[in-house]
Amino acid sequence: MVAPELCARDTAAVFGRLRPRDAEAVAARPGTIRAHSYEGGWYNNATFVFPVVASVGALIAWLVVGGTELLGISIFFLVVAGVMLPLVGLTWQRTPTVIVLGAEEIEALHQGEPRGALAWRDVSAVRRVETMGNVRWYVVGGDEEHLTLEGEIADLASLLAEARRLAGLPAADGSG
Structure with a gap:
């Protein structure tokens, strides 16, 4: 407090x-x-944060392991985060x-x-x-x-x- x-x-x-x-x-x-x-911010929205964290995690795993599937998963989650960004922006404007x-x-x-x-x-x-x-x-x-x-x-x-x-x-x- x-x-x-x-x-x-x-x-x-x-x-x-x-x-x-x-x-x-x-x-x-x-x-x-x-x-x-x-005390929160627009970025505290789980529909945005989860795909970003998943994308970064998959990207790090791809760099360590080198599997192309991991790069694909990282790109997928990055696209999901991008798609969610307008929705997060709209809900933030009402908060x-x-x-x-x-x-x-x-x-x-x-x-x-x-x-x-x-x-x-x-x-x-x-x-x-x-x-x-x-x-x-x-x-x-x-x-x-x-x-x-x-x-x-x-x-x-x-x-x-x-x-x-x-x-x-x-x-x-x-x-x-």
């Missing part, structure tokens, strides 16, 4: 290391209480790089650009969702509109507690 620092306005606690555009956006938002950065808790709303930003917001008066739940071992949290508003909080967000537990408090929801029990 990264210790909180103060942002440029000296009014908001910042958890994690903000990217430059996120830091500017957070500093420009009046009423910001705290900001939590996303919030900072979650901003303000006096009036919770907002998700990607490199300083808004990706979604919910007014605290509209927040009805903070829900834990697990899909194939990947845990995410949904801050749910009206009509099931929601912001997704990934597990890689800095100091996620305190973000969830503060979000519940600001939305007027009960504190979480032991199950989340």
Whole structure:
């Protein structure tokens, strides 16, 4: 866990290391209480990393053993990584790089650009969702509109507690 620092306005606690555009956006938002950065990167996507690692592994094995099949496998995985790159780029553009808790709303930003917001008066739940071992949290508003909080967000537990408090929801029990 990264210790909180103060942002440029000296009014908001910042958890994690903000990217430059996120830091500017957070500093420009009046009423910001705290900001939590996303600690991953676009390259942390398994659909991209696995083929790259497999390609490098097969290439090293080819250099050691010399079998042409290993070179073919390396090239195959490199092509797969190349095909996956646009998909990874598209999903990365939708991933919030900072979650901003303000006096009036919770907002998700990607490199300083808004990706979604919910007014605290509209927040009805903070829900834990697990899909194939990947845990995410949904801050749910009206009509099931929601912001997704990934597990890689800095100091996620305190973000969830503060979000519940600001939305007027009960504190979480032991199950989340």
